Amino acid sequence: MGRGKVQLKRIENKINRQVTFSKRRNGLLKKAHEISVLCDAEVAVVVFSPKGKLYEYATDSSMDKILERYERYSYAEKALISAESESEGNWCHEYRKLKAKIETIQKCHKHLMGEDLDSLNLKELQQLEQQLESSLKHIRSRKSHLMMESISELQKKERSLQEENKALQKELVERQKAASRQQQQQQQQQQVQWEQHAHTQAQAHAQAQAQTQAQAQTSSSSSSFMMRDHQQARVPQQNICYPPATMGGESSSVAAPGQGQIRIGGLPPWMLSHLNA
Structure with a gap:
């Protein structure tokens, strides 16, 4: 049928x-x-x-390109048909063109945000999915690039900090060495001062011993001299007297009776002791 x-x-x-x-x-x-x-x-x-x-x-080739091409052709045809209303038609056409672009952009933005997807068929959803995957790839690659740059900057900072740490450690070691050298010099100076002090004390002690020995010798000589004087005091003194010269130029010695000392010209007793000895 x-x-x-x-x-x-x-x-x-x-x-x-x-x-x-x-x-x-x-x-x-x-x-x-x-x-x-x-x-x-x-x-x-x-x-x-x-x-x-x-x-x-x-x-x-996508809807936008086809619509733009259509608008260019329609605009060319309108320009040929009406030259007088060219400016007005251009503005109206530009307005419609911009309005269509804004609507298309808003629509694409909604689709990318996951909104208003009921009007899309399977092929359009697949294209949107591919577009999102491509965008994610670009985003991830950019993210990886930024992360690598940040890692490289952190590594540079780490190397610079390590170099600064090494320099500070070297400076610390040098300061410790300088402090140890200064401490050794101070110890050496103290040791030299102690040795000089000990030498000075030894010299003073030697001088004191020498003075003590000299004083002892002096005291012993004085004591011996006093003992000798004491012994001489016990011996009878002999006074030797020289009488005045006689007329004939002869001299005579007369000893006073009862005196055991001979006095010679009025000499002191200690000189007489040396003469008798």
Whole structure:
């Protein structure tokens, strides 16, 4: 049985209208895909449902490029048709162009944020997923690069700190050596001072001993001299007197009776003791 001719008018039944829309929409998108593949053509299809839901299809060159190309061609045609209203048309066209770009950017931003994904089909979701994966790769590579730079900077700081630490350790060792040398010099100086002090004390002690010995000798000589005087005092003194000369120039010695000493010219007794000895 042949298929009857369908009248091109609005379908009043809501369910039939929705079914027909779904079938014709899928057929339209399928035909657009077939013509793009078979004829290597750039195809862009935009369909809004009665409820305002968007359905679109575009070849690999993306919808934005096709729309921009369409706007350039439509703008060229309008420029040829109406030269008088060129400025006004340019502004209106530029406005529409910028408005379309803003809407597209907002839409892409929502899609990237995971919002309003109901209007996307499987292929568009796959493209969005690939785009997100590519963005993640770029983000991770940039993150890795920054982390490597920070690690290299930290390594440089670590090397500089190690060098400073080595320099400080070297300076500390030198200071310790200088302090030990200074301490040794001080010990040597103290030892020299102690030796000089000991030598001075020894000299003083020797001088004291010498003075003591001299005093002892002096005291012994004085004691012996006093003992000798004491012994001489016990011996009878002899006084030797020289009488005055006689007239004839002869001299005579007269000893006084009862005296055992001879006094000679008035000499002291200690000289007489040496003479008698």
